[in-house]
Amino acid sequence: MDRLDCDRMFVAVLDFGSFAEAAKRLGTSSGQASKLVSKLESDLGVQLLKRTTRALSPTEVGQAYYDRLKGLIEEFDALDASVRNASGAPAGRLRVTAPLSFGTIQLTPRLLDFACAFPDIQLDVSFSDRMVNLVEEGFDMAVRVGKPTDSSLISRKLCDARIVLVAAPAYVAARGQPDTPADLVNHDCIIDTNFRDPFDWSQGQGASPIPVTGRIRFSNGEACLAAAEAGLGIARIPSFIAGSSIRDGRLVPLLPDMDDRSHAIHAVYPPARHLALKVRVLVDFLVSSFRGTPDWDRG
Numbered sequence: 340m341d342r343l344d345c346d347r348m349f350v351a352v353l354d355f356g357s358f359a360e361a362a363k364r365l366g367t368s369s370g371q372a373s374k375l376v377s378k379l380e381s382d383l384g385v386q387l388l389k390r391t392t393r394a395l396s397p398t399e400v401g402q403a404y405y406d407r408l409k410g411l412i413e414e415f416d417a418l419d420a421s422v423r424n425a426s427g428a429p430a431g432r433l434r435v436t437a438p439l440s441f442g443t444i445q446l447t448p449r450l451l452d453f454a455c456a457f458p459d460i461q462l463d464v465s466f467s468d469r470m471v472n473l474v475e476e477g478f479d480m481a482v483r484v485g486k487p488t489d490s491s492l493i494s495r496k497l498c499d500a501r502i503v504l505v506a507a508p509a510y511v512a513a514r515g516q517p518d519t520p521a522d523l524v525n526h527d528c529i530i531d532t533n534f535r536d537p538f539d540w541s542q543g544q545g546a547s548p549i550p551v552t553g554r555i556r557f558s559n560g561e562a563c564l565a566a567a568e569a570g571l572g573i574a575r576i577p578s579f580i581a582g583s584s585i586r587d588g589r590l591v592p593l594l595p596d597m598d599d600r601s602h603a604i605h606a607v608y609p610p611a612r613h614l615a616l617k618v619r620v621l622v623d624f625l626v627s628s629f630r631g632t633p634d635w636d637r638g
Contacts, residue, residue: 343415345379346408348372349387353397353405354475364477417611429616430459436473437482440560441604442466445579445635446482449628453621460617468533468558473609479618480608482625484577492607495622498629501578501636502599504540505590509570516593517573520549527572528553531563540575542599549597564590577602582635604629 351361352372362372380387387401397405437446443466454462465471465478473481473492487494510527517523523540528551530537537556540549555571557563560580567574567581568589574581584590606622608614 342379342382345375345382347412348375349379349401350405350409350412352376352388352395353401357395428459429457429620431615431617432461432463433480433617433621434463434465434478435480435482435621436465436467436471436476436478438484439466439468440580441484441577442482444561445633449625452628453624456624457617457620460621473607479615480606480622483605483607485602487605487607489607491610493610494605494607495626497604497606497625498631498633499600500602500604500633502575502602503578503581503585503595504573504575504593504597505567505581505585506573506593507568507570507589508591510567510572511591511593513570520594520597523549523551523573527555529563529566529572529574530556531560531574531576532556532558533560534575540597542597579633579635582633 348361348365351365352358355361355364358372358376359369362369365372376388383404385400386398387404389396389398435450442464450462450464454460471478471481473479482497484500514526517526520540528540530551530553538551540551541547553572555566557566560576563574563576564580564584566572567576568584573593578585581590585592606625608618608622
């Protein structure tokens with residue numbers, strides 16, 4: 340067993356609070372994780388962890404060793420990244436998290452192109468609408484919709500994103516178009532509960548509230564799109580979901596002055612003394628791929 344592997348596992352166990360979680364993050368089994376830490380304790384001749392059936396915690400010497408060791412491993416990783424960057428050969432596992440709808444509809448085709456262009460990079464992508472803690476959960480970077488809220492992360496804008504109001508032609512023919520935002524109170528609205536305030540369709544912070552109601556509520560933009568295409572009401576969804584349906588005539592845009600343009604798509608990643616080349620090349624690739632008017636807003 341390599342000493343560095345033992346040290347990494349010990350740090351991971353304390354960082355993530357259990358052998359099982361540490362093993363998951365480092366791509367091994369719980370049994371192997373326990374063996375690595377036991378080997379480290381044997382080599383050092385001291386007990387580093389106090390283990391019970393319910394919890395584990397560092398001994399006094401274990402805490403002192405962790406405090407010194409964590410910084411050394413970070414320095415080693417920074418040195419490793421700088422050397423790999425200098426070699427000009429991006430490689431290794433790249434963990435990415437992205438929102439479900441944007442990730443599956445718009446990001447996946449670009450990630451496939453990236454995978455073809457960089458065959459030595461292993462992509463590990465998680466699609467979730469949950470706000471992931473990149474550092475605690477071991478992700479290299481994230482793609483996020485909206486204004487960056489974590490000032491500890493570095494962000495690069497990929498493109499703009501609009502939130503639009505849409506309905507099926509059949510719904511408009513039967514119920515008419517709303518002429519003003521106030522008219523929405525007389526319409527069936529399809530509610531996307533992923534929004535921070537799903538029952539207020541105003542144009543972002545500081546705008547006058549536009550209260551809406553509706554009998555159909557989904558926590559997914561694609562489900563809201565399907566409901567709108569079925570003629571069940573007016574939906575408020577991102578144009579990266581609705582774009583092709585508008586272009587093909589399955590939906591018509593409503594109240595264009597209400598388009599919320601306060602959102603954008605960003606790539607975010609933790610600061611590092613030497614940004615890993617695998618992260619840099621993906622961020623640059625995405626910036627180039629999304630440059631200009633997004634394809635879902637064209638036509």
